[in-house]
Amino acid sequence: MRRAFLQLLAVLAVFTLFAAACGDDDESAAADAESECVLGRGVSDTEIKLGSSQPLTGNLAALGEATAFALNGHVDRINAAGGINGRMLSVVIQDDEFMPEKAVANGQYFIEREKVFAVWGSVGTAPTSAAIEIHDDAEMLTLFPFALNKDLIDVVAHPLYFSHAPPAYAQTKAWGKWLVNDFRPNEELRIGMMVINSADGEQTTQGFEASIAGDSLVDNQTWERDATTYGPQIVSFIGNEVTDVYLGTADTQYAQFIQEADQLGLEARLWGSSGTITDNVIALTGDLSEGVFGVGFVASSTADIPGIQGYRDLMFGQGADASHLGTASLIAYLSGLVVEEGLTQAGECLNNDTFVEAMESITDFDTGGITQPMTFTSENHLGNNSVVIFEVKGGAWTRIN
Amino acid sequence: MTENIQLIWQGLVSGFAYALVGLALVLIFKTARILNFAAGTMAGFAGFLAHWWAADKGLPFGVAVVLALLAVAAGTAVIEHLTVRPLLKQGFLPIVVVTLGLEVLLANVALRWWGGSAQRFSVPYEIDRTNFMIGGVRMNAWHIVIAITTFVVLAIVGYIVNRTDLGLSMRAFAEDQDAARLMGIRDATVSRVTWVLSASVGGVTGILMAPVLFLQQDYMNIIFIKGFVAAILGGFTSLSGGVFGGLLLGTLEAFAIKWAPRSLAAALPVVIVFIILLIRPRGLFTRAKSHSRV
Numbered sequence: 001m002r003r004a005f006l007q008l009l010a011v012l013a014v015f016t017l018f019a020a021a022c023g024d025d026d027e028s029a030a031a032d033a034e035s036e037c038v039l040g041r042g043v044s045d046t047e048i049k050l051g052s053s054q055p056l057t058g059n060l061a062a063l064g065e066a067t068a069f070a071l072n073g074h075v076d077r078i079n080a081a082g083g084i085n086g087r088m089l090s091v092v093i094q095d096d097e098f099m100p101e102k103a104v105a106n107g108q109y110f111i112e113r114e115k116v117f118a119v120w121g122s123v124g125t126a127p128t129s130a131a132i133e134i135h136d137d138a139e140m141l142t143l144f145p146f147a148l149n150k151d152l153i154d155v156v157a158h159p160l161y162f163s164h165a166p167p168a169y170a171q172t173k174a175w176g177k178w179l180v181n182d183f184r185p186n187e188e189l190r191i192g193m194m195v196i197n198s199a200d201g202e203q204t205t206q207g208f209e210a211s212i213a214g215d216s217l218v219d220n221q222t223w224e225r226d227a228t229t230y231g232p233q234i235v236s237f238i239g240n241e242v243t244d245v246y247l248g249t250a251d252t253q254y255a256q257f258i259q260e261a262d263q264l265g266l267e268a269r270l271w272g273s274s275g276t277i278t279d280n281v282i283a284l285t286g287d288l289s290e291g292v293f294g295v296g297f298v299a300s301s302t303a304d305i306p307g308i309q310g311y312r313d314l315m316f317g318q319g320a321d322a323s324h325l326g327t328a329s330l331i332a333y334l335s336g337l338v339v340e341e342g343l344t345q346a347g348e349c350l351n352n353d354t355f356v357e358a359m360e361s362i363t364d365f366d367t368g369g370i371t372q373p374m375t376f377t378s379e380n381h382l383g384n385n386s387v388v389i390f391e392v393k394g395g396a397w398t399r400i401n
Numbered sequence: 402m403t404e405n406i407q408l409i410w411q412g413l414v415s416g417f418a419y420a421l422v423g424l425a426l427v428l429i430f431k432t433a434r435i436l437n438f439a440a441g442t443m444a445g446f447a448g449f450l451a452h453w454w455a456a457d458k459g460l461p462f463g464v465a466v467v468l469a470l471l472a473v474a475a476g477t478a479v480i481e482h483l484t485v486r487p488l489l490k491q492g493f494l495p496i497v498v499v500t501l502g503l504e505v506l507l508a509n510v511a512l513r514w515w516g517g518s519a520q521r522f523s524v525p526y527e528i529d530r531t532n533f534m535i536g537g538v539r540m541n542a543w544h545i546v547i548a549i550t551t552f553v554v555l556a557i558v559g560y561i562v563n564r565t566d567l568g569l570s571m572r573a574f575a576e577d578q579d580a581a582r583l584m585g586i587r588d589a590t591v592s593r594v595t596w597v598l599s600a601s602v603g604g605v606t607g608i609l610m611a612p613v614l615f616l617q618q619d620y621m622n623i624i625f626i627k628g629f630v631a632a633i634l635g636g637f638t639s640l641s642g643g644v645f646g647g648l649l650l651g652t653l654e655a656f657a658i659k660w661a662p663r664s665l666a667a668a669l670p671v672v673i674v675f676i677i678l679l680i681r682p683r684g685l686f687t688r689a690k691s692h693s694r695v
Contacts, residue, residue, distance in 0.1 A: 057508065061517030061618055197667055221658075224667045226623050228418070228614065231411030232658035239404050252519040252615055263532050263541040264407075284521045284615055288530075323518045 040351035041140070042117030048084065048343065048350065050091045051110035053122040053131065055098035060250050062280060063123050066320065066329035067146070068093050071121050073314040074336030084343045085350070092116065096127050103127030104134060111138040117350070118143045120339060121332040125149050125168070125200045132158060139352060144335030146328055148274070149200055153382045160352060162342075162359055164334055164374060164384045166297050168200065168248065169207035171274065174387040175246070175295045176211025178401060183389075189216040192237040192268065194230070194257075195248035197222035204248045204273070218242060223249065230257045234264045246271045246295070251326065254292075255284035262288050271295055277390055277397055278326025293400075294390040298334065299370045300397045301325040307334075307368020334370050338383065341365060403537040408655045414544045414613075415627075416651020417551040421606040422621075422628025423635060423643030424558060428599040431575045431638045433489070433592055435496045439503035440603050441625025446507065447473045447604030448611035448620070449515055452522050462525045470604045477600035481593050489592060512618045519620075522611035529612040547609045554605055555644060558598065562640065567594055575638070627651075634674050636684025645686065650674070 042049040052071055054064030075089045083089065092114050096102035103124070110116045111134065118141035122128055128147035135142045142152075142161045150167035152158055166174075172193075179189065193208060195201030205220055219240040221233040234257070237245055245261075245268045247254055254276035261270065270292045272281070277294035279301070299308055302325070311333045315324060338359075343350065345358035364373040365383070374383030389401040422440065429437050437443075447469045454465035480503065488495045529543035562568040573581040574591045582588060607621050614620045628643075631650050635642025650670055657669040665672075677685065 056517065057512060058619060061512070062519060065517040197663060222663050222666065226626065226667075228415045228610075228623055228627065229411060229655075231414070232408055232655045235404055235407050235411065236659055252617065255519070255615065256613075259529075262530070263539070263544075264411075265532070265539050280518060284519060286521070 037349035038351055039349070040117050040355070041115050043087070043350045046087055048087045048089050049114060049116045050089065050118055050120045051106070051114055051116035052091055052093045052120050053096045053103045053106040053110075053124075053127060054093055055123060055127075056093070056095035058097035058099075060098040060124075060252075062252065062278075062323070063098075063146070063250060063275065063328040064095070066278075066324035066326060067121060067123050067332040069315050069318045069320040069324055070311075070329045070332035070336065073318040074333070074340070076318070077314060078340060084340065085346075085348050087350075091120065096122075096124070098124050098127060100126045100130030103131040107131040107134045107138075107140075111135075111140055117141065118339075118355075119145075121145065121335045122147070123328055123332075126196075126198060128152065129200065132161065136160065141352060141355065143339055144331070146275070146331055148204075150203055155379060155381050158381075160356065162338075162376065162381045162383070164338065164371065164382070165274070165331060166382065166385045166387065167207075168204040168273065169210075170385060171295055171297065171387050172204050172207035172246065173211045175271070175389070176208045176213035178387070178389065179244070180211075180213040180216075182401065187243070189213065189244060190218045190240065190242045191216045192219040192221065192240065192242035192245040193217060193248070194221040194223055194233050194245065197224055201248055204246075208246065223253070227253075230260050231264060234261055234266050237268060238264065238266055242268045244269045244271060246273070247276065248273045250275045251278040251280045252284070255281045255289075258285045258288050258292060269293060274298075274327050276327075277301075278328075279322050279397075280326065282392060282395055282397075283323060289392045290395070292392050294392075294397060296327055296388050296390060297371065297384060297386060298327060298330050299388065300390060300399055301327075301330050302396050303369070303399065305369035307370035310368060311370070330370065334367055337367065338362070338365060338374065406536075406538050408659055409652055410538055410540065410544075412652035412655030413648060414547060414651070415654065416648035417547050418606055418610050418624050418647070419627040419631045419650050420644040420647030421551055421554060421602055421609075422624055423631035423647045424555070424640060425599040425602040425606070426628060426632045427635065427637060427640055427643040428558070428562075428602065429595055430632070431640070432571050432595040433574070434493060435485070436493075436500065437596075437599065438497065438500040439507060440500075440599070440628075441621040442504050442507040442511065442619065443473060443477065443600055444603035444607035444625070445511065445616075445619065445621035446476070446607065448522060448607040448616055449511060451608050452520065452611065452616055453515075456523060466608055469608065470601055473604040474597045474601050477596050478593055481596040485596065486589060486592055489588060508619055515616070515618065517618055519615040519617045522616050524612050543612055547613075550605060550609055554602055558602060558640065561598065571595060630671070630674055634677065634684060636686050639684065639686035642684055642686025646684075 054067055055061055056064045071091050075091050079088045094106040096106050120143045122145040125147045128145045129149045144164055148168035150169040152161055153163055193205050195204045219237055219242055254272040272294045274296040277296045282289045342355055342359040346354040359376050360378045363375045366373055371384040372386045376383050390397040391400050425440055429435050450469035450472050451465045454460045454468050455462050484499050531542040570586045570591050631646035632643045634646030653670040657666050661669045
C-alpha cells in the first residue's frame with residue numbers, strides 16, 4: 001500500500017514537473033516574443049516622436065509656415081482620435097532657412113537630442129539632399145519630403161526614404177512630352193528654362209532635354225539664391241525669342257519673375273514648377289497671373305474633390321488662411337495620410353523594419369483625388385509619378401490636362 | 402547694343418538699392434567706426450510699416466511713407482540711446498555684437514507681426530505696373546522713381562554732411578574722435594544724428610524695394626549684403642565710394658548673369674571685387690592718409 005502510494009506520488013511529481021516545465025516554456029516563449037519586439041528610436045508605449053526640418057525664416061519661410069500647419073493639423077487630428085495603436089504622435093519642427101547645412105544640423109539634432117522615429121514632411125530638395133546621408137547613416141526614416149532630386153528615390157541607395165513627389169527630372173520630361181504631343185503639336189516651340197544654379201537645377205534641365213521636346217530648348221538660364229532681380233535672364237529670353245519659359249523656383253520668385261517679365265515685355269508663356277502653384281502667386285501679381293501655367297503633381301488646392309475638402313478643413317482648422325494653401329502644404333497633408341496608414345499597418349511593434357514592411361504593402365492607397373492612387377513596393381518607394389498641368393483662369397489655378 | 406543698354410539699366414536698378422544701403426553703412430562706419438548688421442532688417446521695417454499704414458489702416462500713401470520713416474528714425478534713436486551709446490567707448494566689437502543681436506530680435510518681431518508669407522506692396526496708381534520705352538530700352542515707372550529718389554537722397558545726405566554744422570561735426574568726429582571731443586563736439590549728438598540719418602536712408606531703400614521684392618520678413622537682407630560689398634568696394638569711409646560701389650556691383654551682376662559661364666555667374670562679381678581689393682586694399686575711393694595719428 002505504502003509502495004503504491006509512493007509510486008502514485010512519483011507519477012504525480014513527474015507530471016507536475018512536466019506540467020511546470022511546459023508552463024515555463026509557454027511563459028518564456030511569450031517573454032521571447034516580447035523581447036523580440038524592439039521598438040524603434042523615438043517610439044515608446046505611449047508616443048511616436050517625429051521631426052521635420054522647415055524653412056521657417058528666410059525668403060522661403062512661407063513654404064515652411066504653410067507646411068507646419070498641415071503637419072501639426074495631422075498630429076492634432078490623429079491624437080484627438082486616440083492616436084495610432086494607442087500611441088500619441090508628436091512632431092518637432094526645426095527651422096533650416098532652406099539652407100542645406102542647417103538641415104544637416106537639424107538631422108543631427110533629431111538623431112542625437114530628440115531621438116525621433118523619422119524625419120517627416122521636410123521642405124526643400126537641397127536641404128533634404130544634404131541631410132539624407134546622416135539620416136541614412138543613423139538608420140533614420142526620411143518620409144515624404146517636398147524634395148525633387150531623382151537620386152533620392154533610389155531604393156538601394158536610400159532604403160529608408162519614401163516619397164510621393166515625382167523628381168523634377170521626371171516632371172520636366174513629362175511636361176516636354178505633353179507640350180509637344182498635346183498642348184501645341186503643330187507649333188514651333190522655342191523653350192527657355194531658368195532653374196536654380198545647382199545640381200538639382202541641372203536635373204530639372206536634363207529632364208526636359210531628355211524629353212521629345214528637348215531639341216526646342218534654346219535658352220538655358222540659372223538663378224541664384226541671393227538674386228534681387230531676374231531682369232538679365234528675361235532680357236536673354238527676349239533676345240532669344242522664346243515662346244515658353246519654365247521656371248524652377250518657389251512661389252515668391254515666380255511672382256517676381258511674372259512681374260519683371262511684364263515690366264520688360266517678355267511675351268512668352270510662363271510655366272512654374274510644382275512649388276509655384278499657390279494662391280500666393282495670384283495674390284502677389286494680381287491680374288498679371290492670369291494665363292500663367294504651373295507644372296505640378298497634385299490636384300489644385302481649390303479643386304472640388306473629397307481629398308482637397310479634407311485638406312482645406314484640416315488647414316483652416318489649424319488657423320491657416322488662403323495664402324497657406326498650395327503645393328507645399330498639400331503634399332504635407334497628403335504625406336500625413338500615408339504615414340498614418342503605414343504606422344497603423346506596422347502594428348504595435350513599431351520600428352524601421354515593421355514600418356518599411358507595412359509601407360511596401362500599401363497598394364492603391366486612395367488620396368481622395370489629390371493624386372492617382374498610391375502604391376509602394378520593395379523596389380519602388382515613390383508612390384506617385386503623375387504630372388498635373390495648371391493654368392490661372394479667373395483668378396484660380398485650374399487643371400488643364 | 403540695345404540689349405546691353407537694357408542690361409545696364411536693369412543692373413543699375415539693383416545698384417541704386419545697393420548704393421543706398423552702402424551709403425547707410427558708410428555713414429555710421431565713417432563717423433563712429435561701427436558696422437550696423439541690423440541695417441537690412443531696420444530698412445525692411447520701414448517697408449512693412451508703410452504698407453501697414455497704407456493698406457491696413459487706409460492712410461494716404463504719402464502719409465504712410467512719412468510716418469514709416471519717422472517711426473524708423475524714432476525707433477533708431479531709442480535703440481541708439483539704449484544700446485549703442487553706453488558702449489561707444491568700449492571699442493568696435495561690443496557694438497557690433499549688439500547690432501547682430503538687434504538683427505535677430507527685429508527679424509523675429511517682423512516674423513511675429515507680419516508672418517512668413519510674402520505680401521504685395523501696393524503703390525499709388527499702380528506705378529509699378531506702368532512701363533514705357535525710351536530709345537529702345539523698356540523702363541518701368543517705379544524703377545524711375547527708385548533712380549530719382551536715390552539721387553535726391555544722395556543730394557540731401559551730401560548737403561547735410563558737407564554743408565551744415567552738423568555735418569561738420571560728423572566729419573570732425575570721423576577724422577579724430579578725441580580731438581573732436583576736445584573741440585566741444587558732443588559725441589552723443591553726433592552718434593544719434595548719424596544713426597537716425599543712416600536708418601532713414603535705409604528706410605527709404607526698404608520702401609523703394611518693397612514693390613520689387615515683395616514684403617517678406619527678411620526681404621532687405623540680400624540688399625544689405627550687397628550694400629555691404631558695395632561699401633567695401635568704395636573703401637567703407639567714402640560716401641561717394643559706397644554709392645559708386647553699389648552701382649558697379651549691380652551692373653557687374655547683370656552682365657555676369659547674361660554673359661559669364663553658369664558656374665561662374667554667381668561668383669564673378671565677388672571675384673571682381675576681390676581682385677579690385679587686392680590691387681587697391683583701401684577700396685576704390687579712399688585715399689591713403691599722408692600722416693598717422695600719434
